[in-house]
Amino acid sequence: MRWAALYARSRQLPAAAAALLAVTLGVWFLGRGSWNLVLVAVTLTAGIAVAAIGLSGQDADLDRAAALPWPPRRFAHLALVAVAAGVLVAGVQELGTAAVDLAIVIRDAVGLAGLAGLAATVAGGQFGWTLPLAWCAISPFVPREDTTAARVTAWLLQPPGTPAATWTAVVLAVAGAVAYTAWGGRR
Template sequence: MRWVTLYARSRQVPAAIIALLTATAGMWFLARDSWSPLPVMLTLTAAIAVAAIGLSGQDPDLDRTAAIPWPLRRFAHLALIGVAAGGTVLAVQELGPNIVDLSIIARDAAGLLGLAGLAATIVGGQFGWTLPLLWAAIAPFVPHDGSTTSQIAAWLLQPSGTPAATWTALTLAVTGAATYTARGGRR
């Protein structure tokens, strides 16, 4: 059990949990009367971004040479971030009058998680927040003309059942999770 404690501390998990809860509660408080896909996207992005900072340890070379199998732990860490972010959003939305569909929350959390995994692999775990935040910053400004390109670029804000948004999120989730699980954070 000691390795779990050491792993959690080396990945800043206690600070990430506090930041995740604070970001989610703060976003819900600000948007509680107009809870819709946009505040949900912002809340998920904030929650995943603060937790993604711990996707690599203090010494990536030490992580790579450890005698324990890292891929399973990397995948579990990534999955737990998604479950914690999505679960927290689901919990706080029950406090308000408006409910966003579970499929939108699951789709957005999975895609943002894949982006965090890609960012951690490409630029390092301490920058795991960059790609989710970048995509979330661009998505609201994409023109909603109904084209496939706009549906892909703004997949975070598309309604439930939009095939282009679902496939984009699924592709990002699988690619990011597979890349991060296999390679880990950049040195």
């Protein structure tokens, strides 16, 4: 199990876990009186953004020389980011009086993790935060129209059971997981 400890250190997982916990508790604390869908999206985005920084290693040559195959570890790392962010948000919202539907938390966590995987594959792990943050920044400003394009663009803020939002999150999650698992973070 020594490889797991080495992998965790090389990918800055202890620091990412601490930052994920701090940002989740911080955003929840600041918005605990008015916890809503927008704050859930912001909390998940911030958590996944800080955790996604470790999606590529420090040394590309060392990564290529590993004795164990990388794809399962890459997939597990990306899945861990989504699960950790989702579980923390689901947990902290239970501390307050208002809670957002768990289906939204799950949908948004997997979709944002997929975006982080895509960003890490295209631009490198240090930029894994860019796509989730960009999409979260745009979503609140999408006009509230009853069109598929508006529901897809603002999928983070759609109510549970919205097919366009669910499918958008699924497509982003699958695309990000496949890309990051197959190719890893850009060097």
